[in-house]
Amino acid sequence: MFQSFFLTHPMFSKCLVLLCIVVLVPACAYDSEEDLFPGGDQCDTSDVSYAQDVLPILVNNCYACHDDANRQGGIILEGYDQLKVQVDNGRLIGAIRRNPGFSPMPKGSPALSDCFVDQIAQWITDGALDN
Ligand code: HEC
Structure with missing residues:
Protein backbone atom coordinates (compact mmCIF):
# COMPACT_ATOMS: atom_id res chain seq x y z
CA MET A 1 0.00 0.00 0.00
CA PHE A 2 2.78 2.39 0.89
CA GLN A 3 4.66 1.48 -2.28
CA SER A 4 1.81 2.21 -4.64
CA PHE A 5 1.22 5.53 -2.92
CA PHE A 6 4.87 6.42 -3.29
CA LEU A 7 5.14 5.48 -6.96
CA THR A 8 1.99 7.25 -8.11
CA HIS A 9 2.27 10.33 -5.96
CA PRO A 10 3.29 13.43 -7.99
CA MET A 11 6.06 14.12 -5.47
CA PHE A 12 7.78 10.98 -6.66
CA SER A 13 8.44 12.27 -10.16
CA LYS A 14 9.61 15.59 -8.78
CA CYS A 15 12.02 13.78 -6.54
CA LEU A 16 13.29 11.79 -9.48
CA VAL A 17 13.97 14.94 -11.51
CA LEU A 18 15.76 16.50 -8.56
CA LEU A 19 17.82 13.38 -8.05
CA CYS A 20 18.88 13.45 -11.72
CA ILE A 21 20.00 17.06 -11.44
CA VAL A 22 21.95 16.38 -8.28
CA VAL A 23 23.68 13.38 -9.85
CA LEU A 24 24.33 14.76 -13.34
CA VAL A 25 25.47 18.32 -12.66
CA PRO A 26 28.65 17.37 -10.75
CA ALA A 27 29.38 14.74 -13.41
CA CYS A 28 29.68 17.54 -15.96
CA ALA A 29 31.59 19.85 -13.66
CA TYR A 30 34.43 17.39 -13.25
CA ASP A 31 35.15 16.74 -16.93
CA SER A 32 38.88 16.39 -17.34
CA GLU A 33 40.98 18.75 -19.40
CA GLU A 34 41.47 16.00 -21.96
CA ASP A 35 37.73 15.58 -22.53
CA LEU A 36 37.33 19.31 -22.99
CA PHE A 37 40.17 19.57 -25.50
CA PRO A 38 40.13 16.27 -27.42
C1 HEC B 1 56.55 18.84 -1.34
C2 HEC B 1 57.93 18.88 -1.73
C3 HEC B 1 58.30 18.56 -3.14
C4 HEC B 1 57.78 19.06 -4.31
C5 HEC B 1 56.63 20.05 -4.48
C6 HEC B 1 58.56 18.52 -5.38
N1 HEC B 1 59.53 17.69 -4.87
FE1 HEC B 1 60.94 16.70 -5.92
N2 HEC B 1 61.60 15.80 -4.24
C7 HEC B 1 61.15 16.04 -2.97
C8 HEC B 1 61.84 15.16 -2.03
C9 HEC B 1 61.64 15.14 -0.52
C10 HEC B 1 62.72 14.37 -2.79
C11 HEC B 1 63.66 13.26 -2.30
C12 HEC B 1 63.09 11.92 -2.69
C13 HEC B 1 61.81 11.60 -1.94
O1 HEC B 1 61.73 11.85 -0.73
O2 HEC B 1 60.87 11.13 -2.59
C14 HEC B 1 62.55 14.80 -4.18
C15 HEC B 1 63.25 14.26 -5.24
C16 HEC B 1 63.20 14.74 -6.53
C17 HEC B 1 63.99 14.23 -7.64
C18 HEC B 1 64.93 13.04 -7.59
C19 HEC B 1 64.03 11.83 -7.88
C20 HEC B 1 64.76 10.54 -7.97
O3 HEC B 1 64.06 9.49 -7.97
O4 HEC B 1 65.99 10.53 -8.05
C21 HEC B 1 63.67 14.99 -8.74
C22 HEC B 1 64.25 14.87 -10.14
C23 HEC B 1 62.65 15.93 -8.32
N3 HEC B 1 62.40 15.76 -6.98
C24 HEC B 1 62.05 16.81 -9.17
C25 HEC B 1 60.91 17.54 -8.84
C26 HEC B 1 60.14 18.28 -9.80
C27 HEC B 1 60.48 18.42 -11.29
C28 HEC B 1 59.10 18.84 -9.12
C29 HEC B 1 57.99 19.68 -9.68
C30 HEC B 1 57.27 19.14 -10.80
C31 HEC B 1 59.22 18.44 -7.73
N4 HEC B 1 60.33 17.64 -7.61
C32 HEC B 1 58.36 18.82 -6.72
C33 HEC B 1 60.19 16.96 -2.62
C34 HEC B 1 59.39 17.69 -3.52
Whole structure:
Protein backbone atom coordinates (compact mmCIF):
# COMPACT_ATOMS: atom_id res chain seq x y z
CA MET A 1 0.00 0.00 0.00
CA PHE A 2 2.78 2.39 0.89
CA GLN A 3 4.66 1.48 -2.28
CA SER A 4 1.81 2.21 -4.64
CA PHE A 5 1.22 5.53 -2.92
CA PHE A 6 4.87 6.42 -3.29
CA LEU A 7 5.14 5.48 -6.96
CA THR A 8 1.99 7.25 -8.11
CA HIS A 9 2.27 10.33 -5.96
CA PRO A 10 3.29 13.43 -7.99
CA MET A 11 6.06 14.12 -5.47
CA PHE A 12 7.78 10.98 -6.66
CA SER A 13 8.44 12.27 -10.16
CA LYS A 14 9.61 15.59 -8.78
CA CYS A 15 12.02 13.78 -6.54
CA LEU A 16 13.29 11.79 -9.48
CA VAL A 17 13.97 14.94 -11.51
CA LEU A 18 15.76 16.50 -8.56
CA LEU A 19 17.82 13.38 -8.05
CA CYS A 20 18.88 13.45 -11.72
CA ILE A 21 20.00 17.06 -11.44
CA VAL A 22 21.95 16.38 -8.28
CA VAL A 23 23.68 13.38 -9.85
CA LEU A 24 24.33 14.76 -13.34
CA VAL A 25 25.47 18.32 -12.66
CA PRO A 26 28.65 17.37 -10.75
CA ALA A 27 29.38 14.74 -13.41
CA CYS A 28 29.68 17.54 -15.96
CA ALA A 29 31.59 19.85 -13.66
CA TYR A 30 34.43 17.39 -13.25
CA ASP A 31 35.15 16.74 -16.93
CA SER A 32 38.88 16.39 -17.34
CA GLU A 33 40.98 18.75 -19.40
CA GLU A 34 41.47 16.00 -21.96
CA ASP A 35 37.73 15.58 -22.53
CA LEU A 36 37.33 19.31 -22.99
CA PHE A 37 40.17 19.57 -25.50
CA PRO A 38 40.13 16.27 -27.42
CA GLY A 39 43.37 15.49 -29.21
CA GLY A 40 45.31 17.85 -26.96
CA ASP A 41 44.90 20.67 -29.46
CA GLN A 42 45.52 23.20 -26.73
CA CYS A 43 48.99 21.90 -25.91
CA ASP A 44 51.68 23.79 -27.81
CA THR A 45 54.95 21.87 -27.90
CA SER A 46 56.48 23.89 -30.74
CA ASP A 47 59.35 26.22 -29.85
CA VAL A 48 59.34 25.31 -26.17
CA SER A 49 61.69 27.62 -24.32
CA TYR A 50 63.30 27.41 -20.90
CA ALA A 51 62.36 30.94 -19.83
CA GLN A 52 58.86 31.10 -21.32
CA ASP A 53 57.59 27.56 -20.75
CA VAL A 54 59.72 25.33 -18.54
CA LEU A 55 60.67 27.83 -15.85
CA PRO A 56 57.09 28.85 -14.91
CA ILE A 57 56.10 25.18 -14.57
CA LEU A 58 59.01 24.54 -12.22
CA VAL A 59 58.49 27.75 -10.23
CA ASN A 60 54.81 26.97 -9.67
CA ASN A 61 55.11 23.24 -8.98
CA CYS A 62 58.62 22.48 -7.76
CA TYR A 63 60.40 25.49 -6.28
CA ALA A 64 58.54 25.14 -2.97
CA CYS A 65 60.81 22.15 -2.29
CA HIS A 66 63.65 22.49 -4.82
CA ASP A 67 64.70 26.13 -4.98
CA ASP A 68 68.13 27.15 -3.81
CA ALA A 69 66.87 27.63 -0.24
CA ASN A 70 65.00 24.33 0.14
CA ARG A 71 66.95 21.63 -1.75
CA GLN A 72 64.73 18.74 -0.62
CA GLY A 73 66.30 15.38 -1.36
CA GLY A 74 69.45 17.32 -2.27
CA ILE A 75 67.80 18.34 -5.56
CA ILE A 76 68.08 21.97 -6.69
CA LEU A 77 66.06 23.00 -9.74
CA GLU A 78 66.58 26.75 -9.40
CA GLY A 79 68.95 28.17 -11.99
CA TYR A 80 69.61 26.71 -15.41
CA ASP A 81 72.91 25.02 -14.51
CA GLN A 82 71.45 23.20 -11.49
CA LEU A 83 68.40 22.13 -13.50
CA LYS A 84 70.60 20.88 -16.34
CA VAL A 85 72.28 18.43 -13.93
CA GLN A 86 68.90 16.76 -13.30
CA VAL A 87 68.09 16.82 -17.01
CA ASP A 88 71.36 15.16 -17.98
CA ASN A 89 71.17 12.42 -15.33
CA GLY A 90 67.61 11.61 -16.45
CA ARG A 91 66.02 12.20 -13.07
CA LEU A 92 63.89 15.19 -14.03
CA ILE A 93 61.94 13.41 -16.76
CA GLY A 94 61.87 10.13 -14.80
CA ALA A 95 60.34 11.86 -11.78
CA ILE A 96 57.67 13.89 -13.62
CA ARG A 97 56.73 10.93 -15.84
CA ARG A 98 56.60 8.87 -12.64
CA ASN A 99 58.63 6.10 -14.22
CA PRO A 100 59.50 3.08 -12.09
CA GLY A 101 62.66 3.63 -10.09
CA PHE A 102 62.06 7.36 -9.65
CA SER A 103 60.39 9.22 -6.85
CA PRO A 104 57.13 10.58 -8.36
CA MET A 105 57.08 14.40 -8.56
CA PRO A 106 55.68 16.79 -7.53
CA LYS A 107 55.83 14.91 -4.25
CA GLY A 108 52.51 14.66 -2.43
CA SER A 109 50.59 16.28 -5.30
CA PRO A 110 48.90 15.00 -8.47
CA ALA A 111 51.13 14.55 -11.51
CA LEU A 112 51.80 17.53 -13.75
CA SER A 113 49.31 17.81 -16.62
CA ASP A 114 50.13 15.80 -19.74
CA CYS A 115 50.75 19.07 -21.54
CA PHE A 116 53.36 20.25 -19.03
CA VAL A 117 55.11 16.87 -19.17
CA ASP A 118 55.05 16.94 -22.99
CA GLN A 119 56.44 20.48 -23.09
CA ILE A 120 59.31 19.63 -20.74
CA ALA A 121 60.02 16.42 -22.68
CA GLN A 122 60.09 18.39 -25.94
CA TRP A 123 62.41 21.00 -24.43
CA ILE A 124 64.79 18.19 -23.41
CA THR A 125 64.55 16.58 -26.88
CA ASP A 126 65.41 19.96 -28.40
CA GLY A 127 68.63 19.96 -26.40
CA ALA A 128 67.45 21.51 -23.09
CA LEU A 129 68.74 24.91 -24.16
CA ASP A 130 69.02 27.98 -21.94
CA ASN A 131 66.63 29.78 -24.27
C1 HEC B 1 56.55 18.84 -1.34
C2 HEC B 1 57.93 18.88 -1.73
C3 HEC B 1 58.30 18.56 -3.14
C4 HEC B 1 57.78 19.06 -4.31
C5 HEC B 1 56.63 20.05 -4.48
C6 HEC B 1 58.56 18.52 -5.38
N1 HEC B 1 59.53 17.69 -4.87
FE1 HEC B 1 60.94 16.70 -5.92
N2 HEC B 1 61.60 15.80 -4.24
C7 HEC B 1 61.15 16.04 -2.97
C8 HEC B 1 61.84 15.16 -2.03
C9 HEC B 1 61.64 15.14 -0.52
C10 HEC B 1 62.72 14.37 -2.79
C11 HEC B 1 63.66 13.26 -2.30
C12 HEC B 1 63.09 11.92 -2.69
C13 HEC B 1 61.81 11.60 -1.94
O1 HEC B 1 61.73 11.85 -0.73
O2 HEC B 1 60.87 11.13 -2.59
C14 HEC B 1 62.55 14.80 -4.18
C15 HEC B 1 63.25 14.26 -5.24
C16 HEC B 1 63.20 14.74 -6.53
C17 HEC B 1 63.99 14.23 -7.64
C18 HEC B 1 64.93 13.04 -7.59
C19 HEC B 1 64.03 11.83 -7.88
C20 HEC B 1 64.76 10.54 -7.97
O3 HEC B 1 64.06 9.49 -7.97
O4 HEC B 1 65.99 10.53 -8.05
C21 HEC B 1 63.67 14.99 -8.74
C22 HEC B 1 64.25 14.87 -10.14
C23 HEC B 1 62.65 15.93 -8.32
N3 HEC B 1 62.40 15.76 -6.98
C24 HEC B 1 62.05 16.81 -9.17
C25 HEC B 1 60.91 17.54 -8.84
C26 HEC B 1 60.14 18.28 -9.80
C27 HEC B 1 60.48 18.42 -11.29
C28 HEC B 1 59.10 18.84 -9.12
C29 HEC B 1 57.99 19.68 -9.68
C30 HEC B 1 57.27 19.14 -10.80
C31 HEC B 1 59.22 18.44 -7.73
N4 HEC B 1 60.33 17.64 -7.61
C32 HEC B 1 58.36 18.82 -6.72
C33 HEC B 1 60.19 16.96 -2.62
C34 HEC B 1 59.39 17.69 -3.52
